[in-house]
Amino acid sequence: MNETGASAAKTIEILKALGFTHVLMIPDSESRQLFDAVETDDTLQLITPCREGESVAIAAGLWTGGRKPLLVIQNTGFMEAGDALRGCGLGPRVPLRLMIGWRGYAGALAGKRPIDSAYTYTESLLRAWGIPFWHLMNDADLGTIEAMDRKAAESSMPAAVVTGYAFRP
Amino acid sequence: MIERMDLFRSLAEKRTDEIVVMTMTATLQWPLVSRSELDFDFLAFGMGHAGDFGLGLALARPERKTIVLKGDGGLLMSLGSLVTFGRYAPGNLLILLLENRSYEMTGAQPLPPRADFTALSRAAGIEGGGATGKGKVERIETLSVFQEALPRLLIEEGPHVVILPVVNNQPLPRINHSDHSGRIQKLRRALGVI
Numbered sequence: 001m002n003e004t005g006a007s008a009a010k011t012i013e014i015l016k017a018l019g020f021t022h023v024l025m026i027p028d029s030e031s032r033q034l035f036d037a038v039e040t041d042d043t044l045q046l047i048t049p050c051r052e053g054e055s056v057a058i059a060a061g062l063w064t065g066g067r068k069p070l071l072v073i074q075n076t077g078f079m080e081a082g083d084a085l086r087g088c089g090l091g092p093r094v095p096l097r098l099m100i101g102w103r104g105y106a107g108a109l110a111g112k113r114p115i116d117s118a119y120t121y122t123e124s125l126l127r128a129w130g131i132p133f134w135h136l137m138n139d140a141d142l143g144t145i146e147a148m149d150r151k152a153a154e155s156s157m158p159a160a161v162v163t164g165y166a167f168r169p
Numbered sequence: 170m171i172e173r174m175d176l177f178r179s180l181a182e183k184r185t186d187e188i189v190v191m192t193m194t195a196t197l198q199w200p201l202v203s204r205s206e207l208d209f210d211f212l213a214f215g216m217g218h219a220g221d222f223g224l225g226l227a228l229a230r231p232e233r234k235t236i237v238l239k240g241d242g243g244l245l246m247s248l249g250s251l252v253t254f255g256r257y258a259p260g261n262l263l264i265l266l267l268e269n270r271s272y273e274m275t276g277a278q279p280l281p282p283r284a285d286f287t288a289l290s291r292a293a294g295i296e297g298g299g300a301t302g303k304g305k306v307e308r309i310e311t312l313s314v315f316q317e318a319l320p321r322l323l324i325e326e327g328p329h330v331v332i333l334p335v336v337n338n339q340p341l342p343r344i345n346h347s348d349h350s351g352r353i354q355k356l357r358r359a360l361g362v363i
Contacts, residue, residue, distance in 0.1 A: 049253045054247060060214075065228070069225075
């Protein structure tokens with residue numbers, strides 16, 4: 001498996017081709033290259049709230065008003081934002097598109113101890129909430145973004161890609 | 170102090186095509202004075218996030234004002250939102266913070282008594298901030314001053330955060346809400362999104 005992560009530049013091009021208008025993200029170590037790419041892009045509008053629950057509610061408002069936001073959110077923030085995801089996504093059937101950073105994935109695969117509990121609960125939490133998800137580990141997986149986007153649109157429910165490695169430029 | 174229903178009546182009289190997002194006890198009393206398709210009941214959509222949802226709407230629909238009726242208890246559940254407003258809130262966002270110093274919906278348990286929501290809003294960067302650099306924080310303590318300010322607030326470029334000390338001496342209607350998805354779809358239809 002290629003452990004270098006996906007290209008931020010290629011990811012941005014896919015997001016624009018799919019018609020995303022806003023990217024809501026709070027910086028984390030793994031997504032920093034994607035953050036920089038969105039920040040310097042002329043088309044996508046970057047919004048950096050203070051906490052992930054805010055991001056979810058802002059995204060729901062944007063979608064209600066006819067825009068197409070993407071939530072880039074580390075698994076820890078995904079867990080923090082649980083009530084907002086329930087109330088602004090799952091309950092009202094708002095097709096939130098999520099890109100979830102899987103903190104702890106690389107360490108767990110490398111046998112690092114102790115295992116980060118953020119790694120342990122990420123997939124099980126997604127399954128518990130019935131949020132379909134795909135793995136986006138490197139450039140070969142970039143097609144999962146479109147699959148996630150299509151699923152969210154067809155089901156009018158949240159869907160996610162999970163990124164296991166830090167983005168490359 | 171302003172009687173909340175008097176405030177709502179005054180707002181309903183002047184409101185035209187603005188979106189109104191409301192939460193908690195406002196969802197029980199605002200419908201007594203308004204039946205607009207552009208009213209949005211945020212109750213149970215996410216604790217403390219009505220203003221954030223309103224921010225998203227305001228960004229998406231710059232052609233009209235988005236008014237948010239929310240309480241001080243809810244604000245404490247997402248206090249960082251003030252800082253986000255201070256950076257991103259557009260000129261068409263008007264937040265009316267209904268300050269009753271309590272969690273009224275759950276039995277009027279008191280809030281931390283020394284919290285100063287006006288000072289917090291200013292310290293968050295809203296005054297002179299927001300996306301326009303023209304943000305305003307105002308504290309209005311009487312109905313007559315609110316009625317005088319309202320026509321300006323509805324047309325002036327903001328964003329605005331207006332702190333309104335309120336009391337309620339009217340009986341609260343029972344909670345009787347439509348389903349969440351239906352609320353969202355109703356507003357999207359009213360906005361012409363679908």
